[in-house]
Amino acid sequence: MPELPEVELTRRRLERDLAGRRIERVEVRTPKLRLPIPGELAIALPGRTIRSVERRGKYLLFDCEGGWLIIHLGMTGFLHFLPEPALPGKHDHLDIVFMGGPVLRFHDPRKFGTVLWTMADPLSHPLLARIGPEPLIAGFDGDYLFRMSRSRRVAVKLLIMNSEIVAGVGNIYANEALFRAGIRPDRPSSSLTLPECGRLAAAIREVLQESINQGSTFRVAEESAAYHPLDFAVYGRGRGSCSLCNGALEEIRLGNRSTVFCPRCQV
DNA sequence: AGAATTACCTGAGCGC
DNA sequence: TGCGCTCAGGTAATTC
Numbered sequence: 001m002p003e004l005p006e007v008e009l010t011r012r013r014l015e016r017d018l019a020g021r022r023i024e025r026v027e028v029r030t031p032k033l034r035l036p037i038p039g040e041l042a043i044a045l046p047g048r049t050i051r052s053v054e055r056r057g058k059y060l061l062f063d064c065e066g067g068w069l070i071i072h073l074g075m076t077g078f079l080h081f082l083p084e085p086a087l088p089g090k091h092d093h094l095d096i097v098f099m100g101g102p103v104l105r106f107h108d109p110r111k112f113g114t115v116l117w118t119m120a121d122p123l124s125h126p127l128l129a130r131i132g133p134e135p136l137i138a139g140f141d142g143d144y145l146f147r148m149s150r151s152r153r154v155a156v157k158l159l160i161m162n163s164e165i166v167a168g169v170g171n172i173y174a175n176e177a178l179f180r181a182g183i184r185p186d187r188p189s190s191s192l193t194l195p196e197c198g199r200l201a202a203a204i205r206e207v208l209q210e211s212i213n214q215g216s217t218f219r220v221a222e223e224s225a226a227y228h229p230l231d232f233a234v235y236g237r238g239r240g241s242c243s244l245c246n247g248a249l250e251e252i253r254l255g256n257r258s259t260v261f262c263p264r265c266q267v
Numbered sequence: 268a269g270a271a272t273t274a275c276c277t278g279a280g281c282g283c
Numbered sequence: 284t285g286c287g288c289t290c291a292g293g294t295a296a297t298t299c
Contacts, residue, residue: 001292033275033276034275034276034295035275058293058294072293072294073293074292075292075293076278076292109276109278110275110276110278110291110292111275112276112294113293127294127295153269153270154269154271163294170292255271256272256292257292257293
C-alpha cells in the first residue's frame with residue numbers, strides 16, 4: 001500500500017509527467033468512493049493547467065492555477081499517467097484528460113482513496129488542517145515527540161501513527177522505525193525518555209528517507225503498480241527471526257493493526 | 268482531551 | 284470448482 005515514500009515517489013513522477021499540461025475534461029466513473037468525489041470537479045478543472053504537484057503527509061496536491069486537486073491513495077490507490085487514451089478497466093474510477101490525449105487515471109480496488117477539490121489554501125482544507133509536522137522537515141525531532149507524548153498513555157506505535165502528531169507514518173514504517181529505535185511498540189507514550197524520543201524521531205526520518213532513495217533508483221522507472229521497494233526488518237515477518245539477535249519475532253495487535261517486534265532488542 | 272471503536276471496500280488465501 | 288470465511292489497513296467519524 002502507498003506509504004509516505006510511495007506517495008513522494010508518485011509526486012515526483014507525476015510532476016514530471018503533468019507540469020504544464022492543460023486539462024481538457026474530467027470523467028468520473030465511480031463517484032461513490034468512501035468519501036464521494038466532488039461533483040464540481042468536472043466543471044472546475046477543464047481549462048486549467050497543472051503547475052506543480054506537492055505533498056502533505058500522504059495527500060498529493062495538484063496546483064491547478066487558483067484551485068487545488070487533492071488526492072489520497074488510501075490503501076490500494078494508484079495514479080497512472082497514460083501518454084495515449086486507453087479504455088478504462090475495472091476499478092478505474094476517475095480520468096483527467098489533458099489536451100492532446102494524455103490521461104491521469106485513478107485506479108483503486110478498495111475505494112479507500114479520497115479525491116477533493118478546493119479553491120482555498122489546500123493546507124486549510126478540513127481534512128488537512130490538523131495534520132502534524134512533516135517527518136522529513138525541520139520541526140519534527142525528539143524534543144517535539146517528547147513534548148507530545150507527555151500527556152498520553154496510548155501505545156507509542158499508535159502515537160506515531162496519529163496523523164495529528166506526525167504526518168504520513170503508516171503501519172509499515174511505524175513497525176520499522178520502532179525496531180530501529182529499539183523501542184517496544186506497546187510502551188505507553190508517556191513512559192518514553194527524551195533520548196528515546198530522539199532515537200525514534202531519527203529512526204522515522206531514516207526509514208522513510210531510505211525507502212524514498214531506494215525506490216527512486218529501483219522501482220519508479222518501471223511503470224509498475226508495485227509498492228514496497230524495501231526489504232523490511234520486522235513488517236510482515238511475524239513468524240521470522242530478528243536480524244540483530246536471531247531470536248523469534250513477536251506479533252501482536254495494536255489498534256487492530258498487526259504489530260511485529262523483537263522482544264529482546266526492543267525494550 | 269484523550270482513547271477506543273466502527274465503517275468503508277475488495278482481492279487473496281484458506282479450509283472444506 | 285466453488286463457497287464461505289478471515290485478513291489486509293488509512294483515516295474519518297462516532298462514542299465513551
